[in-house]
Amino acid sequence: MILILLGAPGVGKGTQSQNIIKKYSIVQISTGDILRNEVKNETELGLTAKQYMEKGELVPDDIIIKMIEKRISQPDCANGFLLDGFPRTIEQAKSFDKMIKQKGLDLDKVIYIDVADDEIIDRLTLRRVCPTCGAIYHLKNKPPKQDMICDICGSKLIQRSDDTKETVENRLKVFKEHTKPLIEYYEKQGKLNSVSGLGTVDEVFSRILTALSSI
Ligand code: AP5
């Protein structure tokens, strides 16, 4: 199974990915997580990516495309994978189409999660994440049991450096300009399913399951 989770920053792609991969036993590929790991390890790629990520701009297509090509060739992707945060431009989508065609694979579905901008700003500025296990929290909607401590692994939670109001606003602008055209791109391929991202995490997940039930 090959799936793409499409949506503006903060609509809940990471949160829902964790539910979807458990249900279908596939791996999650988050370009954001891969890049943050490179930044943390201060690799050459990380040092380049950091300059774009801090401003909420997109990392150049050639870097991202190479990264994805390498990742989907790894053995753990053989049973299928869920792309979270990729593709983000028409160029990335076209390269991905070519990439999987060469491997004799086919994209099953694209789920587009839709949430209004003001809700997104609230979700992202109050988001806290675990730097160790990747768990995602929200100070109001999904607070950890102990103040700023991860329920799963006990690490101290952090705020992502691109979750300030100003950077979030730029990320939304970049999404509208570069990523939103992908909705039409995948509609034309007959692969797109839109779901509302409002409501509880479980309610959104159940809408996603309904959209995936036809595969
Ligand atoms: P990336 O890490 O992909 O960030 P993003 O797309 O902006 O998405 P987020 O991770 O911010 O949000 P999400 O939709 O996963 O929401 P979440 O589940 O956490 O990218 C970061 C940067 O890397 C980019 O800006 C770019 O520079 C670079 N990059 C990455 N991929 C790239 C690519 N392909 N090309 C070029 N550059 C790339 O939820 C958000 C919050 O809401 C959480 O607090 C959560 O608890 C809460 N929440 C979730 N669901 C609900 C709900 N139903 N109700 C209430 N609260 C909820």
Ligand code: ZN
């Ligand atoms: Zn943790």
